[in-house]
Amino acid sequence: MKLKSIVVFCASSYGNTTVYREQAAHVGKVFAERGIQLVYGGGKVGLMGTVANAALDAGGSVIGVIPHFLNSKEREHTGVTKLITVETMHDRKRIMNEHADGVIALPGGFGTLEELFEMITWAQLGLHKKPVGLLNTNGFYTNLIKFIDHMVDEGLLRTENRAMLLVGETIEELLGKMESHEPPTVTKWIEKDEI
Template sequence: MKSIAVFCGANNGNNPVYAVAAKAFGQLLARESITLVFGGGKVGLMGVIADSVLAAGGSAIGVIPQSLVAREVAHNNLTQLHVVETMHERKALMASLSDGFVAMPGGLGTFDEICEIITWNQLGILVKPCAFLNINSYFNPLLQMFDTCVAEGFLRQERRDSLIVEEDGAALLKKLRQYEPLITDKWTDLKKI
């Protein structure tokens, strides 16, 4: 695994545990020679993880829409910074630059990004691992919603099971490396639903 996209907050959150974890995960990525691909911001957890990767001698690639550069939130000291026109272009470029995806605590943008990648995997647009670094049990309500989707027949159990969930960054990286793609196609077995 050469690169991982990390989706996370443009804020630090109210609990300092989130920034501490972002810093530690950034250091881990640098130690493991894994390039960080992220939203390109210098603010919030995005800035924390990028600064941490760079301070530890790693590489950080940012992808940011022009509208956010104009608001002066772009990180200017990255290994690479790609400026795109739209959020759609941002997500597509991040997906093409990354071997796997990790959601860390964040808001609606983080949920949007990781859920879109999970959907792209389900549709066969991508075949890459998706993971949640579940710091402070942050994602438990979302994961419970996924379980409800399974129980109500809107998500297959094997797709839910393919999502990696860990509280520890090293354990999460290990599972990302061991990931075996789900070969099933959502549309092949429609008659079974």
């Protein structure tokens, strides 16, 4: 499947090592080179700003979606192709999802994880069939991946639902997995009495 537009969730800070910033810039550049439109949170700072600027600098298209309470001269990116202002954080995720064929999480904090897990939950519930990916830059998400596998081991997450979260060490590897992604044919609840 050719991905024309991808949501990227990531930090509004840079982190303590330059590798996160370097890889965020690489993601933006690769998107532009492949003709993939970037959809992201609309900020101009941190990894968010880095991925957007790199895509724009390479001639790519960028849609930013930002809640009005974050929309200030200090935070909003006025140089994006299109900036959409929304009322709530939930509206932000809904609009971002509507504008994209897939979802990727780069390194980030609580906000990034919340966004990622809502999108994978929507997929698990059959609300969308888009590929959801985790870019494990410099092993950032290795412990989280182990914990998700622990959920499977403990019988709290189905193997087929775990397989819905695609993981790549590089953006090229991850995009390859996303492009060949086949969504499962079942949703979370297989048995009627299961909750």
